Amino acid sequence: MTTLLSRPETHYDVIVAGGGAGGVGAALGAASSGARVLLIEKYGFLGGAATSSNVLAYCGFFQQGPEPVKAVGGGADLVLNELRALGLNCDPFRSPTTLNWIILLEPEAVKLALDRVLRANGVDVLLHSRVAATTRTADRIEAVTLAAMDGRRRVIGEAFVDATGDANLALVAGLPCRTGSDMGHLQAVTGPIRVGGRDKSVPIDRSAIIAAFEEYNKTGAYPAARPDGGIYTEVPRTGDMWWMMYDCALSDLSSESFTKAEQSARAAAHDYVGVLRRHVPGFENAYLLQTGPQIGIRESRHPPARYELTKEDLLTGRLRADGVARAAWPIEDHTVPGNPTYQAIGGAGYADIPLDCLRAKGLDNLYYAGRTIGADAVAYASVRVMGTAFASGEAAGRAAALQSGSAGGAGQADSGGAGVFWGVKTSV
Template identity: 65%
Template sequence: MTRRPEADYDVIVIGGGAGGVGAALGAAKAGAKVCLVEKYGFLGGAATNAQVLAYCGFFQQGGEPRQAVAGAGEQVLEALRGLGVKAQPYHSETTGNWIVLLDPERLKVALDRLCAAHGVDVMLHTRLAAVARTGNRLEAATLAGMDGRSRIAGEAFVDASGDANLALVAGLDFRVGDEERRLQAATMPVRIGGLDPDLKIDRNAIKAAVDTYNERAEFKINRSDGGIYTRVPGSSDFWWLVIDREMADLGSRTFTRAEQSGREMALLLVDVLREKVPGFERAWLAQTGPQIGVRESRHPAARYEITYDDVVGGRQREDGVARAAWPIELHKEAGKPFYQSIGADGFFHVPLDAVTARGLDNLWYAGRVVGADSLAYGSIRVMGTAFATGEAAGTAAALAAEAGKAPDAATVRARLIENGAMI
């Protein structure tokens, strides 16, 4: 590495979700000194901060599970298995896709251990507040942490914040939501305890409870099919995606209302379940949050935006640095998801330019920050894919720090393959 004396790190990654962990591990495996900055007290992103308890995108759609993501993502699954989580593909009856079910507490520990094993300097309870840039280069990040404000300088940066917070404070152009500025609905997953482990849950009873809820509630539920639910692995708890909130904008007040109304809905819903659904007589609301699940926020300028045609055509390309295998899944209207499958071989390539910022020479994107039009975004945002785009972004950032200039796709691709990624 050719780190300037004033640089504290080769690569600074903002955000410790799937994209950020993928980026940190990818950069570390490519030889970089890495700092991973996360605003919560744990890693995992939506899986641990919004109870999104399943990894999508590790496997292609179809009758048999065909792997699409290896490398850092596979290391995470291995670490989970080492902690007793099955981490095997599970065929979802509701959507027909393959998912990997998660135990969030074990996931937190698995990610801590993996980052430690790769020498990643993790800073929790620390939020990116500002950046210093000179022309088209980022120089340093100002962090707001438990010890006040601090400044760390780096050679290369990865925005893995989900909401493109680094790109925002760096002054890059961005689109909010789709081409008409419409955001996909947010969803508050809930975890419900107090169920008999042997209870066979009756979907018709759940649907009837949702109807009863809607007769009584101020904030309605749109999922007339009863939503998506399963048991949390290793627990008899019931995990349910059924509470959706429309987001008109990205303001703190809008988020506050979504959080508060979501919680009101969750409490009333559990009361109705207790009253109406056999086997739920002792049910209780074990958890919402820590925050509502945000599907979409900002899309900062990337060198390339993956298109709808790339996805449905299953486009493979020589400058591909990650595979994406989850169908387009859109939630334009709260509670009414839309799916469209990937064509050709069932996956498409994410090109290096889609994980590369436009307007800054030493910034890369991971996870749901990656460049995509509003339809393609419905595919690339899932967490299995985020590990892969993160590993690609982190590897590119590390190679840039090493060479003093941005690497080409062939070089990034070769290093990724050497380090176990599947492209």
């Protein structure tokens, strides 16, 4: 018989749905403000796209330019320190493909570092648990129901953070969400993979990859949309190749469309590594080490926020009194599969994200973090990256803690009282 609410209800100040960069940032922000925090994650590990989709670089920690100027600090620094303790370098690395500053990751280190940093900061974590429903009044969420390994479980909270990337908490709370851009167009999905067995004494020859795929694309079952050999680098501590080559358009958010995308990306991964093995020097013994547990989703659902960051905000580097985090990553648009475009952030090289981007329109105690924050279709292509997600997450967690009354009884979070939030600005 199905177990319904098999455990007694529990009660937290702040409940965070989703354990990616946004959710971890939110949990750390809320906990450091004195809140009792529960983080809920549907997979058996934390990290979000970094660990579930082979997205093996943190972007957004630094501004563009010849030198890496830091844009995000706070709880994210705790994560980087934990990664360093596990032997990861974490120094800014300038991508030879885009010239942007990134931090290269190794997913097993990320999983362990996040377990440790949340435990050390007193956050309760439930893995293998999916937020499946809410109980709410007209303007507040009262509790979430989890589809957990031992059945359904109800957890009561004072404030909530939707850090699910796909706005799954807002969706089940009944908020009307936008799919993709105003035109309903979604940025391309990509299947990043890890390739093992390469002869590391042979430098990777991009021109050989390009030539091999010109041939493959004539008759191959999964023509590669990227004409330039894709984005690749070496995974730290392992020497594996991290390779983003397969992009495809997603027409809608149905399970059928995701099934097709997953299956195509998987089959393409096998084909593509075969192409490397047959045609690219140094890859004679290469093998497909891993596709992600899931395909990389750049864009899905946007829940309603009280303010949407705009393209103009970013292009002018707009600073604001109610700014709570910095957006420093260029606008990286993947509207056309295989053809990313970049636009630089203006002003001082970053723009402020105001608190209202993190506040749900229609529910008083729901906040957004990471991919779910309010942004127009263009600005979204910047703020979605993981460094920025840590920062928006931390701000959302702190705001949620204030609202829950656990942060020294500070009470209702309100962007009108911007000074309060300036004091907790998570950027450096």
